[in-house]
Amino acid sequence: MKPLRWWSDTDRFKFCTLYLIAVFACIFSFSAAGQTLPKLVLIVVVDQLRGDYIDRMKHRFGDGGFRYLLDNGLNYSNAHFRHGSTFTATGHATIVTGGNAPEHGIIGNTWYDPVRRKPIYAVADPGHKIVGESGEFLVGASPRNLLSSTIGDELVTASRGKSRIFSVSGKDRSAITLAGFLGKAYWYSMKSGHYVTSDYYHNNLPRWMSSWNAKDIAKVRKIFDWVLSKKRASYMFEGRDDRPEESDYFGLGRAFPHRMKDVDQSSFYQVLLATPEGDQVTLDFVKELLSSEKLGQRGYTDMLAVGFSSTDLIGHMFGPDSLEVEDNLLRLDRTLSQLFSAIEESVGLDSTLIVLTADHGVGEIPTIRAKTGQLAGVIDTENILKKVNAWGRKKSSALQDVGLALLSSNLYLDSSLLLESGWTTEKAEDFLAAKLIDIDGIARVYTRHDLEAGRLPRDVISARVARSFHPVRSGNLLLVPESGYNFVTPGIVVPASHGTPYNTDTYVPLLFTGPEIQSAAIHRRVGPEDIAPTLAAYLGIKAPDGSIGEVLKEVLSGH
Incomplete structure (x- = not known):
């Protein structure tokens, strides 16, 4: 048997260099097929x-x-x-x-x-x-x-x-x-x-x-x-x-x-x-x-x-x-x-x-779609906010301007006012959801507590809404218009729009x-x-x- 030959420093350096090149090539390449990366x-x-x-x-x-x-x-x-x-x-x-x-x-x-x-x-x-x-x-x-x-x-x-x-x-x-x-x-x-x-x-x-x-x-x-x-x-x-x-x-x-x-x-x-x-x-x-x-x-x-x-x-x-x-x-x-x-x-x-x-x-x-006989229209976001605040005031004198904003289909409520009024956030969401659904052009209203608990209908629209919800950044209520309806903000003219789950x-x-x-x-x-x-x-x-x-x-x- 021939005696073992110990590697010199040069041999070890060459081996380590080649080994590292091979490792990185495997990590950052199409190793399964031997393909080079696109440029x-x-x-x-x-x-x-x-x-x-x-x-x-x-x-x-x-x-x-x-x-x-x-x-x-x-x-x-x-x-x-x-x-x-x-x-x-x-x-x-x-x-x-x-x-x-x-x-x-x-x-x-x-x-x-x-x-x-x-x-x-x-x-x-x-x-x-x-x-x-x-x-x-x-x-x-x-x-x-x-x-x-x-x-x-x-x-x-x-x-x-x-x-x-x-x-x-x-x-x-x-x-x-x-x-x-x-x-x-x-x-x-x-x-x-x-x-x-x-x-x-x-x-x-x-x-x-x-x-x-x-x-x-x-x-x-x-x-x-x-x-x-x-x-x-x-x-x-x-x-x-x-x-x-x-x-x-x-x-x-x-x-x-x-x-x-x-x-x-x-x-x-x-x-x-x-x-x-x-x-x-x-x-x-x-x-x-x-x-x-x-x-x-x-x-x-x-x-x-x-x-x-x-x-x-x-x-x-x-x-x-x-x-x-x-x-x-x-x-x-x-x-x-x-x-x-x-x-x-x-x-x-x-x-x-x-x-x-x-x-x-x-x-x-919407106005062009309506001419064909299809359901269509616009929903004024400022008007919705006014209605929400009016409903809040009727419910409790402490609920002055409980609706803070309606942005990206998310309606935000003032939690501090709700706390002062003794009205729980969950009850407020349920109450307002029942009111909002009666507004012309509103198809669905999802509450934060239902979204957090996963209590949603098993349909495509609800699944898409759930995939739109963030536990910190989303509002208390997520509004979905009827198909063919757009949310509009007064003063901003955008005839055709998007933002719905349809x-x-x-x-x-x-x-x-x-x-x-x-x-x-x-x-x-x-x-x-x-x-x-x-x-x-x-x-x-x-x-x-x-x-x-x-x-x-x-x-x-x-x-």
């Missing part, structure tokens, strides 16, 4: 892109946008959010966490803090000032209200900080939720037309960002006329223009052509986001970001989230079945094509995993394409909650802390 993960969220839009328009799309995704990947055609709080901030939080309000805490764009007696904006943070813009009206911003890690956070953690996450959107609440805690978020300023951030991410703007802002990409669009991109006769909604139910948004007008020179110039940058050019400005910024930050070109998987916001504002102002929405979808298709071309040039589409979805759907303008608001597209993903149409019920755990499985990393979704097996079938 870039691209998450595209189109605000208010209802799930049926793509199917009804697909025969009119070009080759490089939606058709690229449909022809080269998976189309989950029956995707619905599991929650009923179909608001922008909530939907974006769900997409990247894989959870709903009980897990990520974002119950709406705004909720109410009954202790501090003030509304809370989903991404507001006075401790982190806006960078890139100044003004006393500006409130700082950060992801501090998010209660779960995101898929981007998990990617950065798994790569030991080597992967980078960037998020860009027309709205702050979209960009910040998509970026999570460890990414960088940038969003469009409706004051200046520039892109801004907060000192949570940067103390000063990156040099490339300052240079981009100096070009005033949005300002040059003051001479823009939004005209139809095709012959009017080719549109399915050619006759749905200049309808009295639509909004003349700051002078944008209700009929084509929409001329930017006619709008209230003090609101120009806000109005621009309500046209297809708003998404073009976002695209231009994204292209600069891709080039300057060299995403996907450093040997580690990077993630880019892009939120296109114009579809939402256009849908709100003109309604889902309008000529404006139809033309915008054609233009959005070209915007996506340009985005994918930029990805191809900088990273390569064959090295990019792409997910496209939306944060919520939208319902028809299919028209929960229905969104869900498309995947990337390395080893086969083309197929999948019709079973899935949800955006499944995006984060599926990406985690694809990347070989841990799912976010609040993830309750399921892994979509078709995305992994090639691995």
Whole structure:
């Protein structure tokens, strides 16, 4: 037998080095299939892109946008959010966490803090000032209200900080939720037309960002006329223009052509986001970001989230079945094509995993729906609050203004007044629920104590409401309007809306394409909650802390 040979220090160093390389390769790779990671993960969220839009328009799309995704990947055609709080901030939080309000805490764009007696904006943070813009009206911003890690956070953690996450959107609440805690978020300023951030991410703007802002990409669009991109006769909604139910948004007008020179110039940058050019400005910024930050070109998987916001504002102002929405979808298709071309040039589409979805759907303008004989209407939130306070005063002289706020379908009560009156919170909730259900347009009222105890009817709507409830941030009563009804706030003109647990608001597209993903149409019920755990499985990393979704097996079938 040959004597044992002890390793030298050099041998041990070589072994340890190779061993560590192998370990990290196993941790941060597709170990099961021997696949290398994609260079870039691209998450595209189109605000208010209802799930049926793509199917009804697909025969009119070009080759490089939606058709690229449909022809080269998976189309989950029956995707619905599991929650009923179909608001922008909530939907974006769900997409990247894989959870709903009980897990990520974002119950709406705004909720109410009954202790501090003030509304809370989903991404507001006075401790982190806006960078890139100044003004006393500006409130700082950060992801501090998010209660779960995101898929981007998990990617950065798994790569030991080597992967980078960037998020860009027309709205702050979209960009910040998509970026999570460890990414960088940038969003469009409706004051200046520039892109801004907060000192949570940067103390000063990156040099490339300052240079981009100096070009005033949005300002040059003051001479823009939004005209139809095709012959009017080719549109399915050619006759749905200049309808009295639509909004003349700051002078944008209700009929084509929409001329930017006619709008209230003090609101120009806000109005621009309500046209297809708003998404073009976002695209231009994204292209600069891709080039300057060299995403996907450093040997580690990077993630880019892009939120296109114009579809939402256009849908709100003109309604889902309008000529404006139809033309915008054609233009959005070209915007996506340009985005994918930029990805191809900088990273390569064959090295990019792409997910496209939306944060919520939208319902028809109630007055237009009512003309068809369907149930429809609006519910004045201020009027509800007045009724609640009047009922409280009749019940007890101590209950002056017991109703504090009605935000994101949540009605908040003053617990201190209830305590003084000797009326228990549970009895107050039951009493008011019985009154509220008689208001025209209110379909259901859920009390906090029933939601906490799980005493709910076993139906889809109740399940979605339960997935919208947070034990700390939600109100005492959760109100659900009848299908076709919208909550409205006096002074805020939004003809078409969302925010309900009905299919028209929960229905969104869900498309995947990337390395080893086969083309197929999948019709079973899935949800955006499944995006984060599926990406985690694809990347070989841990799912976010609040993830309750399921892994979509078709995305992994090639691995």
